[in-house]
Amino acid sequence: STHASAHFIRNELAKAIRSRGGAHQANSLLGGVDEDGPSMYHLDYLGSLEKVNFGAQGYASYFSLSLMDRHWKKNMTMEEGKELLKLCISQLDTRFIINNPNFRLVAVTAEGKVLDEVLDGHAST
Protein backbone atom coordinates (compact mmCIF):
# COMPACT_ATOMS: atom_id res chain seq x y z
CA SER A 1 0.00 0.00 0.00
CA THR A 2 1.02 3.63 -0.47
CA HIS A 3 1.00 4.18 3.28
CA ALA A 4 3.32 1.23 3.89
CA SER A 5 5.71 2.26 1.11
CA ALA A 6 5.91 5.83 2.39
CA HIS A 7 6.66 4.69 5.92
CA PHE A 8 9.26 2.21 4.74
CA ILE A 9 11.10 4.92 2.81
CA ARG A 10 10.81 7.34 5.71
CA ASN A 11 12.36 4.71 7.96
CA GLU A 12 15.32 4.37 5.58
CA LEU A 13 15.75 8.14 5.43
CA ALA A 14 15.62 8.40 9.21
CA LYS A 15 18.22 5.65 9.58
CA ALA A 16 20.54 7.25 7.04
CA ILE A 17 20.64 10.72 8.53
CA ARG A 18 22.30 9.57 11.74
CA SER A 19 24.51 7.04 9.98
CA ARG A 20 28.14 7.28 8.96
CA GLY A 21 27.31 7.84 5.31
CA GLY A 22 24.86 10.59 6.09
CA ALA A 23 21.41 11.41 4.78
CA HIS A 24 20.10 10.30 1.43
CA GLN A 25 20.02 13.64 -0.32
CA ALA A 26 16.56 13.25 -1.74
CA ASN A 27 13.19 14.79 -1.09
CA SER A 28 10.15 13.22 -2.65
CA LEU A 29 6.49 13.33 -3.27
CA LEU A 30 5.10 9.80 -3.25
CA GLY A 31 1.66 9.21 -4.69
CA GLY A 32 -0.36 6.08 -5.31
CA VAL A 33 -3.74 4.45 -5.47
CA ASP A 34 -4.60 1.38 -3.36
CA GLU A 35 -7.49 -0.24 -1.53
CA ASP A 36 -8.01 2.90 0.52
CA GLY A 37 -8.06 5.12 -2.55
CA PRO A 38 -5.52 7.69 -3.80
CA SER A 39 -3.05 9.25 -1.39
CA MET A 40 0.08 11.36 -1.51
CA TYR A 41 2.98 11.73 0.90
CA HIS A 42 5.61 14.46 1.22
CA LEU A 43 9.00 13.13 2.38
CA ASP A 44 12.26 14.91 2.88
CA TYR A 45 15.90 14.00 3.37
CA LEU A 46 15.70 14.47 7.16
CA GLY A 47 13.13 11.71 7.47
CA SER A 48 9.98 13.73 7.90
CA LEU A 49 6.77 12.40 6.45
CA GLU A 50 3.38 13.97 6.00
CA LYS A 51 0.28 12.86 4.17
CA VAL A 52 -0.82 15.74 1.97
CA ASN A 53 -3.53 16.63 -0.51
CA PHE A 54 -1.13 18.67 -2.60
CA GLY A 55 2.56 19.34 -2.36
CA ALA A 56 5.67 20.80 -3.87
CA GLN A 57 9.41 20.30 -3.47
CA GLY A 58 12.17 22.77 -4.08
CA TYR A 59 11.81 26.44 -5.00
CA ALA A 60 8.51 25.67 -6.68
CA SER A 61 6.93 25.39 -3.26
CA TYR A 62 7.44 29.10 -2.55
CA PHE A 63 5.24 29.94 -5.48
CA SER A 64 2.84 27.05 -5.72
CA LEU A 65 1.74 26.14 -2.24
CA SER A 66 -0.32 29.25 -1.70
CA LEU A 67 -2.06 28.78 -5.04
CA MET A 68 -2.89 25.16 -4.29
CA ASP A 69 -4.06 26.12 -0.84
CA ARG A 70 -6.50 28.50 -2.42
CA HIS A 71 -7.75 26.35 -5.28
CA TRP A 72 -7.59 22.74 -4.17
CA LYS A 73 -10.84 21.10 -3.11
CA LYS A 74 -11.93 17.61 -2.24
CA ASN A 75 -12.90 15.21 -5.05
CA MET A 76 -11.41 17.32 -7.82
CA THR A 77 -11.49 15.66 -11.22
CA MET A 78 -8.41 14.81 -13.22
CA GLU A 79 -9.05 17.76 -15.52
CA GLU A 80 -9.43 20.22 -12.67
CA GLY A 81 -6.21 18.88 -11.17
CA LYS A 82 -4.36 19.36 -14.40
CA GLU A 83 -5.66 22.92 -14.66
CA LEU A 84 -4.44 23.70 -11.15
CA LEU A 85 -1.02 22.29 -11.99
CA LYS A 86 -0.84 24.34 -15.14
CA LEU A 87 -1.77 27.43 -13.13
CA CYS A 88 1.10 26.79 -10.75
CA ILE A 89 3.51 26.27 -13.62
CA SER A 90 2.38 29.47 -15.26
CA GLN A 91 3.06 31.42 -12.08
CA LEU A 92 6.50 29.87 -11.85
CA ASP A 93 7.03 30.94 -15.37
CA THR A 94 6.07 34.52 -14.48
CA ARG A 95 7.61 34.99 -11.07
CA PHE A 96 10.51 32.61 -10.71
CA ILE A 97 13.90 33.84 -11.85
CA ILE A 98 15.07 30.49 -13.14
CA ASN A 99 13.64 29.47 -16.48
CA ASN A 100 12.20 26.02 -16.17
CA PRO A 101 9.82 25.71 -19.08
CA ASN A 102 9.62 21.93 -19.50
CA PHE A 103 7.69 19.61 -17.21
CA ARG A 104 6.79 15.94 -17.37
CA LEU A 105 3.26 15.25 -16.20
CA VAL A 106 2.45 11.80 -14.83
CA ALA A 107 -0.91 10.65 -13.50
CA VAL A 108 -1.83 7.41 -11.71
CA THR A 109 -5.27 5.94 -11.13
CA ALA A 110 -6.57 2.61 -9.90
CA GLU A 111 -5.98 1.26 -13.39
CA GLY A 112 -2.34 2.25 -13.28
CA LYS A 113 -0.40 4.96 -15.03
CA VAL A 114 -2.82 6.75 -17.30
CA LEU A 115 -0.89 9.87 -18.27
CA ASP A 116 2.71 10.50 -19.13
CA GLU A 117 3.03 13.65 -21.15
CA VAL A 118 5.44 16.49 -21.58
CA LEU A 119 4.38 20.07 -21.05
CA ASP A 120 6.90 22.11 -22.87
CA GLY A 121 6.75 25.70 -21.86
CA HIS A 122 7.08 28.85 -23.82
CA ALA A 123 8.93 32.08 -23.21
CA SER A 124 6.45 34.61 -21.92
CA THR A 125 6.66 38.16 -22.97
Add this chain to the structure above:
Amino acid sequence: WPEARGRPSCSDGGAWGRRRREREAQEAQEARRPRARTTMGSRYDSRTTVFSPEGRLFQVEYALLAIEQAGACVGVLAKDGVVIAAEKKTTSKLLAPPKTSEKLYMIDDHVACAVAGLTSDANVLISYLRRVAHNYKLQYQEPQPLEQLIQRVCDLKQGYTQFGGQRPFGVSFLYAGWDRHYGFQLYQSNPSGNYGGWKATAIGPNNQAASSLLKKEYKDECSIEEALKLSVKVLNKTMDSVTPTPDNMEFSVLRMNEETKKLVQHKMSNEEVQALLDELKQEEEEEKAREEAKAAK
Protein backbone atom coordinates in the same frame (compact mmCIF):
# COMPACT_ATOMS: atom_id res chain seq x y z
CA TRP B 1 49.06 -47.85 13.33
CA PRO B 2 48.23 -46.63 16.81
CA GLU B 3 47.04 -50.11 17.77
CA ALA B 4 50.34 -51.56 16.87
CA ARG B 5 52.25 -48.95 18.77
CA GLY B 6 53.35 -49.87 22.13
CA ARG B 7 56.55 -50.80 23.73
CA PRO B 8 56.72 -54.49 24.10
CA SER B 9 59.80 -54.08 26.12
CA CYS B 10 57.85 -52.11 28.79
CA SER B 11 55.93 -54.25 31.25
CA ASP B 12 52.45 -52.98 30.32
CA GLY B 13 53.10 -51.95 26.71
CA GLY B 14 53.82 -48.27 27.39
CA ALA B 15 51.41 -45.34 27.17
CA TRP B 16 49.89 -46.38 23.88
CA GLY B 17 49.29 -49.87 25.08
CA ARG B 18 47.63 -48.55 28.20
CA ARG B 19 45.29 -46.35 26.15
CA ARG B 20 44.36 -49.24 23.93
CA ARG B 21 43.59 -51.49 26.86
CA GLU B 22 41.41 -48.80 28.51
CA ARG B 23 39.44 -48.31 25.34
CA GLU B 24 38.89 -52.02 24.89
CA ALA B 25 37.77 -52.39 28.48
CA GLN B 26 35.27 -49.57 28.07
CA GLU B 27 33.83 -51.03 24.89
CA ALA B 28 33.48 -54.44 26.51
CA GLN B 29 31.60 -52.82 29.39
CA GLU B 30 29.24 -50.98 27.05
CA ALA B 31 28.48 -54.13 25.13
CA ARG B 32 27.47 -55.78 28.39
CA ARG B 33 25.16 -52.87 29.36
CA PRO B 34 21.56 -53.48 28.28
CA ARG B 35 20.93 -51.25 25.29
CA ALA B 36 17.63 -49.39 25.41
CA ARG B 37 15.79 -50.73 22.43
CA THR B 38 14.10 -47.90 20.55
CA THR B 39 11.27 -48.87 18.32
CA MET B 40 12.09 -46.01 16.02
CA GLY B 41 15.34 -45.15 14.30
CA SER B 42 18.43 -46.53 15.88
CA ARG B 43 21.49 -45.16 14.15
CA TYR B 44 19.85 -42.20 12.44
CA ASP B 45 18.15 -40.50 15.31
CA SER B 46 20.88 -38.79 17.23
CA ARG B 47 21.46 -35.95 14.80
CA THR B 48 18.89 -33.67 13.25
CA THR B 49 20.92 -33.17 10.13
CA VAL B 50 20.70 -36.69 8.75
CA PHE B 51 17.85 -38.48 7.04
CA SER B 52 17.04 -42.09 7.86
CA PRO B 53 17.08 -44.57 5.01
CA GLU B 54 13.29 -44.27 4.84
CA GLY B 55 13.62 -40.52 4.44
CA ARG B 56 12.54 -39.53 7.95
CA LEU B 57 13.99 -36.92 10.28
CA PHE B 58 13.79 -38.66 13.62
CA GLN B 59 14.64 -35.68 15.81
CA VAL B 60 11.71 -33.79 14.32
CA GLU B 61 9.41 -36.73 14.93
CA TYR B 62 10.65 -37.07 18.51
CA ALA B 63 9.95 -33.37 19.01
CA LEU B 64 6.37 -34.00 17.91
CA LEU B 65 6.16 -36.81 20.44
CA ALA B 66 7.31 -34.45 23.18
CA ILE B 67 4.35 -32.22 22.35
CA GLU B 68 2.01 -35.14 22.97
CA GLN B 69 2.91 -34.85 26.65
CA ALA B 70 1.75 -31.24 26.93
CA GLY B 71 -1.67 -29.65 27.32
CA ALA B 72 -3.98 -29.74 24.32
CA CYS B 73 -5.08 -26.70 22.31
CA VAL B 74 -8.04 -26.23 19.98
CA GLY B 75 -8.71 -23.47 17.47
CA VAL B 76 -11.91 -22.69 15.56
CA LEU B 77 -12.39 -20.05 12.87
CA ALA B 78 -15.74 -18.26 12.90
CA LYS B 79 -17.27 -15.92 10.37
CA ASP B 80 -16.50 -12.83 12.42
CA GLY B 81 -13.69 -13.94 14.69
CA VAL B 82 -11.39 -16.70 15.91
CA VAL B 83 -11.52 -18.78 19.09
CA ILE B 84 -8.51 -20.56 20.59
CA ALA B 85 -8.80 -22.73 23.66
CA ALA B 86 -6.11 -24.40 25.75
CA GLU B 87 -6.01 -27.01 28.44
CA LYS B 88 -4.05 -25.97 31.50
CA LYS B 89 -2.20 -28.93 32.89
CA THR B 90 -1.70 -28.60 36.63
CA THR B 91 1.47 -30.54 37.32
CA SER B 92 1.47 -29.92 41.05
CA LYS B 93 -0.78 -28.32 43.64
CA LEU B 94 2.30 -26.71 45.14
CA LEU B 95 2.90 -24.63 42.03
CA ALA B 96 2.10 -20.96 42.59
CA PRO B 97 -0.69 -19.83 40.28
CA PRO B 98 0.98 -18.03 37.39
CA LYS B 99 0.26 -14.35 36.87
CA THR B 100 0.51 -14.69 33.13
CA SER B 101 -0.83 -17.52 31.06
CA GLU B 102 1.51 -20.32 30.07
CA LYS B 103 -0.65 -21.33 27.11
CA LEU B 104 -2.16 -18.25 25.48
CA TYR B 105 -0.02 -15.31 24.39
CA MET B 106 -0.59 -12.04 22.59
CA ILE B 107 1.94 -11.41 19.84
CA ASP B 108 0.56 -8.08 18.67
CA ASP B 109 -2.78 -6.29 18.68
CA HIS B 110 -3.93 -8.40 15.80
CA VAL B 111 -2.32 -11.81 16.56
CA ALA B 112 -2.66 -14.20 19.46
CA CYS B 113 -1.27 -17.69 19.80
CA ALA B 114 -1.67 -20.87 21.83
CA VAL B 115 1.28 -23.07 22.75
CA ALA B 116 1.63 -26.83 23.08
CA GLY B 117 4.96 -28.30 24.12
CA LEU B 118 8.07 -27.23 26.03
CA THR B 119 7.30 -23.90 27.65
CA SER B 120 10.94 -22.87 27.65
CA ASP B 121 11.23 -23.40 23.91
CA ALA B 122 7.95 -21.60 23.45
CA ASN B 123 9.20 -18.53 25.32
CA VAL B 124 12.09 -18.12 22.92
CA LEU B 125 9.83 -18.39 19.89
CA ILE B 126 7.23 -16.04 21.36
CA SER B 127 9.94 -13.40 21.90
CA TYR B 128 11.01 -13.87 18.30
CA LEU B 129 7.44 -13.59 17.00
CA ARG B 130 6.86 -10.41 18.97
CA ARG B 131 10.10 -8.90 17.77
CA VAL B 132 9.33 -9.65 14.11
CA ALA B 133 5.76 -8.36 14.34
CA HIS B 134 6.80 -5.14 16.04
CA ASN B 135 9.73 -4.50 13.73
CA TYR B 136 7.32 -4.73 10.81
CA LYS B 137 5.00 -2.29 12.54
CA LEU B 138 7.89 0.11 13.13
CA GLN B 139 8.93 0.04 9.49
CA TYR B 140 5.56 0.05 7.78
CA GLN B 141 3.30 1.55 10.46
CA GLU B 142 0.69 -1.11 9.86
CA PRO B 143 0.07 -4.57 11.34
CA GLN B 144 2.03 -7.37 9.71
CA PRO B 145 0.06 -9.74 7.47
CA LEU B 146 -0.40 -12.97 9.39
CA GLU B 147 1.07 -15.43 6.92
CA GLN B 148 4.24 -13.36 6.55
CA LEU B 149 4.83 -13.46 10.29
CA ILE B 150 4.24 -17.19 10.50
CA GLN B 151 6.53 -17.84 7.56
CA ARG B 152 9.36 -15.99 9.34
CA VAL B 153 9.13 -18.08 12.52
CA CYS B 154 8.69 -21.27 10.53
CA ASP B 155 11.84 -20.50 8.51
CA LEU B 156 13.63 -20.19 11.85
CA LYS B 157 12.27 -23.54 13.01
CA GLN B 158 13.23 -25.21 9.72
CA GLY B 159 16.81 -24.06 10.16
CA TYR B 160 17.09 -26.24 13.23
CA THR B 161 16.13 -29.28 11.17
CA GLN B 162 18.71 -28.79 8.49
CA PHE B 163 21.91 -27.32 9.90
CA GLY B 164 23.61 -26.28 13.11
CA GLY B 165 23.34 -29.65 14.79
CA GLN B 166 20.99 -28.27 17.48
CA ARG B 167 17.77 -29.97 18.37
CA PRO B 168 14.47 -28.62 16.98
CA PHE B 169 12.08 -26.58 19.11
CA GLY B 170 9.62 -28.84 20.89
CA VAL B 171 6.61 -26.58 20.39
CA SER B 172 3.56 -26.45 18.18
CA PHE B 173 1.59 -23.25 17.84
CA LEU B 174 -1.93 -22.24 16.97
CA TYR B 175 -2.09 -18.67 15.66
CA ALA B 176 -5.29 -16.64 15.62
CA GLY B 177 -5.19 -13.32 13.85
CA TRP B 178 -6.65 -10.79 11.49
CA ASP B 179 -5.26 -8.78 8.62
CA ARG B 180 -6.80 -6.55 6.01
CA HIS B 181 -5.92 -8.90 3.14
CA TYR B 182 -7.58 -12.13 4.29
CA GLY B 183 -9.63 -11.19 7.34
CA PHE B 184 -9.74 -13.61 10.27
CA GLN B 185 -7.36 -16.54 9.97
CA LEU B 186 -6.26 -19.58 11.97
CA TYR B 187 -2.85 -21.23 11.43
CA GLN B 188 -0.97 -24.13 12.94
CA SER B 189 2.81 -24.65 12.96
CA ASN B 190 5.12 -27.54 13.87
CA PRO B 191 8.67 -28.23 15.04
CA SER B 192 9.37 -29.23 11.44
CA GLY B 193 8.74 -25.68 10.28
CA ASN B 194 5.61 -26.69 8.40
CA TYR B 195 2.56 -24.51 8.72
CA GLY B 196 -0.97 -24.50 7.36
CA GLY B 197 -4.11 -22.43 7.47
CA TRP B 198 -7.10 -24.11 9.07
CA LYS B 199 -10.81 -23.66 9.64
CA ALA B 200 -10.58 -25.73 12.82
CA THR B 201 -7.72 -27.72 14.25
CA ALA B 202 -6.18 -29.14 17.43
CA ILE B 203 -2.63 -29.70 18.69
CA GLY B 204 -1.19 -31.69 21.58
CA PRO B 205 -2.43 -34.97 23.05
CA ASN B 206 -5.44 -36.63 21.47
CA ASN B 207 -5.33 -34.20 18.59
CA GLN B 208 -6.47 -36.90 16.16
CA ALA B 209 -9.62 -37.52 18.17
CA ALA B 210 -10.16 -33.79 18.45
CA SER B 211 -9.66 -33.27 14.72
CA SER B 212 -12.11 -35.99 13.76
CA LEU B 213 -14.71 -34.51 16.09
CA LEU B 214 -14.08 -31.06 14.61
CA LYS B 215 -14.40 -32.46 11.11
CA LYS B 216 -17.79 -33.86 11.97
CA GLU B 217 -19.22 -30.87 13.75
CA TYR B 218 -17.59 -27.78 12.22
CA LYS B 219 -19.88 -25.57 10.17
CA ASP B 220 -18.56 -23.03 7.71
CA GLU B 221 -19.37 -19.41 8.54
CA CYS B 222 -20.36 -20.26 12.09
CA SER B 223 -20.74 -17.48 14.64
CA ILE B 224 -18.29 -16.87 17.46
CA GLU B 225 -20.77 -18.31 19.97
CA GLU B 226 -21.07 -21.52 17.96
CA ALA B 227 -17.29 -21.67 17.62
CA LEU B 228 -16.93 -21.28 21.39
CA LYS B 229 -19.39 -24.08 22.05
CA LEU B 230 -17.62 -26.34 19.61
CA SER B 231 -14.21 -25.65 21.09
CA VAL B 232 -15.45 -26.31 24.65
CA LYS B 233 -16.94 -29.60 23.51
CA VAL B 234 -13.80 -30.70 21.71
CA LEU B 235 -11.45 -29.61 24.49
CA ASN B 236 -13.56 -31.55 26.99
CA LYS B 237 -13.25 -34.70 24.92
CA THR B 238 -9.47 -34.45 24.68
CA MET B 239 -8.85 -33.67 28.34
CA ASP B 240 -8.15 -36.52 30.72
CA SER B 241 -10.05 -35.09 33.67
CA VAL B 242 -13.60 -36.24 34.20
CA THR B 243 -15.08 -32.98 35.46
CA PRO B 244 -14.13 -29.93 33.41
CA THR B 245 -13.68 -26.78 35.45
CA PRO B 246 -12.66 -23.24 34.47
CA ASP B 247 -9.37 -23.84 36.31
CA ASN B 248 -8.28 -26.34 33.66
CA MET B 249 -9.19 -24.36 30.58
CA GLU B 250 -8.41 -21.04 28.97
CA PHE B 251 -10.23 -19.37 26.10
CA SER B 252 -9.25 -16.42 23.98
CA VAL B 253 -11.55 -14.79 21.44
CA LEU B 254 -10.35 -12.45 18.70
CA ARG B 255 -13.13 -10.33 17.21
CA MET B 256 -13.81 -6.92 15.71
CA ASN B 257 -15.72 -4.50 17.88
CA GLU B 258 -18.63 -3.33 15.74
CA GLU B 259 -18.81 0.21 17.07
CA THR B 260 -15.17 1.17 17.39
CA LYS B 261 -14.11 -0.99 14.42
CA LYS B 262 -11.10 -2.07 16.46
CA LEU B 263 -9.79 -5.57 17.02
CA VAL B 264 -10.35 -6.93 20.50
CA GLN B 265 -8.57 -9.89 22.07
CA HIS B 266 -10.61 -11.10 24.99
CA LYS B 267 -9.41 -13.72 27.47
CA MET B 268 -12.50 -15.25 29.01
CA SER B 269 -12.87 -14.98 32.75
CA ASN B 270 -13.56 -17.96 34.99
CA GLU B 271 -17.23 -16.98 35.24
CA GLU B 272 -17.65 -16.82 31.48
CA VAL B 273 -15.97 -20.20 31.07
CA GLN B 274 -18.20 -21.67 33.75
CA ALA B 275 -21.25 -20.32 31.91
CA LEU B 276 -20.04 -22.04 28.74
CA LEU B 277 -19.47 -25.31 30.59
CA ASP B 278 -22.94 -25.12 32.14
CA GLU B 279 -24.47 -24.55 28.70
CA LEU B 280 -22.58 -27.52 27.34
CA LYS B 281 -23.66 -29.73 30.22
CA GLN B 282 -27.28 -28.68 29.73
CA GLU B 283 -27.16 -29.46 26.02
CA GLU B 284 -25.61 -32.86 26.69
CA GLU B 285 -28.33 -33.68 29.21
CA GLU B 286 -31.03 -32.60 26.78
CA GLU B 287 -29.42 -34.75 24.10
CA LYS B 288 -29.30 -37.71 26.47
CA ALA B 289 -32.96 -37.21 27.43
CA ARG B 290 -33.93 -37.15 23.76
CA GLU B 291 -31.99 -40.35 23.10
CA GLU B 292 -33.66 -42.07 26.02
CA ALA B 293 -37.09 -40.94 24.88
CA LYS B 294 -36.34 -42.30 21.40
CA ALA B 295 -35.08 -45.61 22.81
CA ALA B 296 -38.15 -45.93 25.04
CA LYS B 297 -40.41 -45.60 21.99
